[in-house]
Amino acid sequence: MSTTCHVVSHVHWDREWYRPFEGYRSRLLELVERVCDDLDAGRIASFHLDGQTVTLDDVAALRPDVADRVRRHAAAGRITIGPWHVLADNQLVSAENLVRNLLLARRTAGDLLSDIGYSPDAFGHPADLPRVLVGFGIDTALVWRGAPPEHARFRWRSPDGAEVFTVNQAYHQAEVLWPDDPADAATALEAFVRREADRVPAGPQLLLNGGDHLVPPRPAERAEAIEAVRRATGVAARPSTLPEFFAAARTAAASAAADLPVVEGELRNLGDRLTFLLPGTLSARAYVKSLNDRAQTLLERFVEPAAALATVTGRGPANAREALAHAWDLLVKNAPHDSICGCSVDEVHRETTVRAERVLEVGDQLVRRAALAEDLDVRGDGKPAAGTVDVLVRSGSGDDGDGPVVVDVVTAAGRYVVGLRDPDGHEVPVEAEHLGAAQWFEADLDLLPDTLRGERHRLAFVARDVPAFGWAVYTAVLGDAPTCSPAHAAGRAAVVDGTRLVVADDASVTLTGPDGATWTGLGRLVDGGDRGDSYTYDPPADDELVTPSVRAVEVVSSPVRTRLVVSAALDLPTSLDVSRDARSAVRREHPVTLVVERWVGDPVLRWDVRLDNAADDHRLRFHVPVAGAPTTWQADTHWSVQDRPFGPVVGALPEAAGLEAAIGTAPAHTFAVAGQGTASVAVLLDALPEVQGLDAAATGGPHEIAVTLLRSVGWLSRFDLRTRTTGAGPAFEVPEAQCHGERRVRLGVVVGADATDDLALARTAAAHHVPLRADQLRAPAARRRSPRGAAPRVQGALVSAFKPAESGEGVVLRVANPSARPASAVVHLPGWARRVAETRLDERPLDGAPSTGAGADGLLPAQLGPYGVRTWLLRTDDR
Incomplete structure (x- = not known):
């Protein structure tokens, strides 16, 4: 068994997790200073600072002298940092978020960055990660969770063909060299190298000497154990770096008789003992995911394009470049796996929420100031509108296009919307709902702060031919009496463009198309118990599934759209019972409002679901039936679409310690689709990353796509689950992970031929995910549309x-x-x-x-x- 074991001393540094950020940073300062002292004194030869440059920023904020020492050691090759700014959960953020992450690392560390694609603790990996790495000149990856356990080395290939040399290795191996007694250390090290010899017979081996927030032992202090293992096994363990190891591993792979296996697509495989995928992190604390999605969408689709145009025109908000960089820095700091995954203590997620809200504030202000650069005044002028109101409609799409617009405007008292004109002055259909008297506050650099009073109205119309990343101005005409109000009527049925919609007793919808094709049970809400934690869903043995009961339905119609406003109730158990094996007998009725709308000329059936959650330990999902018995469903993730199998709610429960059950929930970004031909059905998503395909055996009826709207749990980690046979973190109570309060979700459903063309479906889903943005202008606009070809x-x-x-x-x-x-x-x-x-x-x-x-x-x-x-x-x- 003669080979080399490369011992890479390192730390895995969660910026925030079971302690808030500042508590961790105080320990980080001590660790980094100790590492630099050891390097200076020659007590260690090298150190890997966890693949992320944010640690450098966090140290520099308090101790710039220590950060300078890190940079000097990195320049000398003794410390490796990066290539990431943070170790993100790379499934829950967008492709562009990952790109900005790597760009931020370059701004922070420049030429000091490592070229190893280090990401071993993310809870699975997207199919497009190899192409992201290759796009930054990185042709290696070190992964662990989600990697196929049968492969220690493999070629990982993205759907576009980009490929990286990949090592599957656990990062948490502190126990191997940790024991103080040399005999115990030798025993642990020998067991490790013998296991590795089975995984990689030709070597070399890699021992990542470190763990979570730990100063690892110095290899020199374990020289006696290392020598004993060399005598017993022939394996020589020596201090090394990740670049040295990868160079040796590639040489060994190139000289091997057999080619490395090729693994294509995403890495979401069940692992060996203690190699957890932890799929419940896709839905824990849904509000965290929702805020992140809103923030990155605002930056990517509206702020960056506005800043790009300002770059080439010379006209734009003051300090836009610096503010945009600041916003991305805040947002990327929310991307680490313990942050965006919702699996930290409550204090951490109060901070992540504030960071995301700060991003939204920066982004919104930049978009508004960009409008000023176009001579469009979105500021108040102290004069509520009396004759007309101009509405600025802005596109986040890269092509000219149409789309629905819903916007609130305020007018002088006693003034109502009586019509709408497009940028060319033509009348267009509009729905204008009077919302009552309004009071609002206006202030700006050149506007005296003041509170104004008048009327608030909600406009709905279809904007046509809005330029790519451009804008168009629509004008609402005001009069003394409302003339564009929608009609209200009681009833459960409506017809739009020949399509009939009927609300069932359980608040689901039956859709019958003009050709007579019918889909029943669309949007059925199903609530079940969850005895799991922030990492893993775990249904009670004696579960109870609850569906809503309809109380009333109102049909609201206009020439623009028709809405079915459904008032329903979910009679939910308040929690689990004392055994945690069943739901409580104590119940509480939860009002649910569902607005199901269809716009004239639009194939998308849209849902707006609102629930004020007061129950604990449960999961609420949105179900859509799928005709036939397809074996797979598809969902988009980053730049590609993945096939996933239909299956049970939960696979076979693990019997051995340290394992987890297969749970078929998987990430999706903007849509999930299944079915064949005109029987196809697609769900359009909005900040809902967890979707599952359920087979007929699981539903007792047709196949279904189930989208998680809400998952309420009260523990960071538990050690008594059935779907995971040990803990995944400390057993802390986290009451705010029960997600009490209002939950609002937007979804869409597309059926039949409109769900079959992949490019058309992707465009429809993108338009649903990034609708046209509208703001009231406070001064009449001289220009009615952005110049064609500006973008x-x-x-x-x-x-x-x-x-x-x-x-x-x-x-x-x-x-x-x-x-x-x-x-x-x-x-x-x-x-x-x-x-x-x-x-x-x-x-x-x-x-x-x-x-x-x-x-x-x-x-x-x-x-x-x-x-x-x-x-x-x-x-x-x-x-």
Whole structure:
């Protein structure tokens, strides 16, 4: 068994978890200073600072002298940091969030970054992570949770073909060299190297000497144990670094007789003992996920495009670049797996909530100030509107398009909406609901703070042909009496565009299309018990499933849309009983309001679900039936679509200690779809990352797609679950993870042919996820629409990013093909794009890609392979 065991001393540093951030940072300062002292004295040769540069920022904020020492050691190769800014849960954030994470690391550490794709503690990995790493010049990955346990080394391939050399290795191996007694240390080390010899017979071996928030023992202090193991096994353990180990591992793999196995797609496999996937983190503290989604959507779809246009026009909000960087820094700090996953103590999630709200405040202010740069006044002027109200409709899409708009406007007292004109002055249908008297506060740099009084109205209309990443101004005409109010009537049925909608007793909807095709049970809410914790769903042995009962239905209709306003009740057990094996006999009725709407000319059936949760220990899901017996369902994640199997609610329960059951919940970003041909059905999502495909055996009826709306648990971790046979963290009570309070969710359902075309479905889902944004203008707008061609326009693909370049010169455009088929996209380049150069994700020039100018027709043809992504740097000069 002659081989080398590379001993890499390291720490895994959760920035916040079972203690809040400041409590951890005080320990981080001590650890980093001790590591630097050991390096200076030669007591250790090297140290891995957990693959994230945020530790450097956190130390520098209090001890810049210690941060300087870290940088000096990193420059000398004795400390490795990065390549990430934070070790994110890379399933729960967007693809662009991951890209910004890596870009932030470059800003923080520059050339000091490691080139090892280190991410061993995320709770599974998305299929697109290899292409993200390759896009930053990284061709290696170290993973653990979710990796196939039968492979210690493999080639991990993204759907687009990007590939990284991947090592499957647990990061938490402190117990191997930790014992004080040399004999105990030798026993632990020998057991480790013998296990590794079975996994990687040809070697080399990797021992990650460290764990969570621990100063590891110095290898020199275990020299006696290391020598004893070498004599017993022939394995020589020596201090090393991750780059040294990966170089040796690649050499060994290249000289092996057999090729490395290829693993394609996402890594969400059940692991060996104590290698937990922990899928309950997809739904724990849903409010955390919702706020993160709102914040990253605002930055990606509205703030960055506005800042990009300001870069090339020279007109934009003051300090926009700095404010945008600040917002991303705040948001990325919410991405670590113990933060966005909702599996930390309550104090931590109060902080993550505040960080996300700060991002929303920064982003909203930047978008509003960008409107001022277009001579559009969204500030108050102290004069409530009496004659007309202008509404600014802004697009977060990379193509011109239409979309529904709902916006509140305020007017002078006694004034009502009597009509609506589009940017060209044509009358358009509008629904205007008077909401009553209003009082609001106005203030700005040049506006004396004041409280105004008048009337509030809610407008609903369809905006047409809004320019890509541009805007259009609609004008509401006011009069003395309301003339555009919707009609209200009692009843459970409505017809829109020949489609009949009927509300059932359980608040689900039956849809019958113009051709007579019928879908029943759409949007059925099902609530069940959950005796699990923030990491893992665990149903009671004697569970009780509860569905709503309808109390009343009102049909609200106008020429724009029809809404079924459903008042229902969920009679929920208040908690589990004392045994935790069944739900409580004590019950409380929870009012539920569901607004199911269909806009004229729109194939999407939309839900707005509202519940004020006061119950504990339960899970509420939104079910959609699927015709036939398909074996798989699909969902989009980052830049590709994944196939997942239909199956039971929970797989076979584990019997041995340290294992977990297969639970078929999986991440999704904007849609989930199943079925064949005209029997297809898709659910459009909004900040709901957990979806499951249930087979007929699980439902007792048809196959179903189930989307988790709410999961309430009261423990960080428990040691008495059936679906996981030990704890996954400390057994702390976290009462705020019960998620009491209002929960509001937007979903959509598309049926039949409209759910079959993958590109069309992806566009529909993107429009649902990022609806048109509307704001009342306080002064009449002279310009009615943003100039055509101010921003790039993309047809045949989706825009993933339109942002200022990191270099400060030019802007970056990234497009993605959301289809399993090759796509021929066309980019309509703006006139200011004098020079176009294709780049990697890190915005560095793509090898062999020429720098060109825009064609005479201003068109840039773009061929994209299945799930392909391409990035260009657009510049206003000829360099």
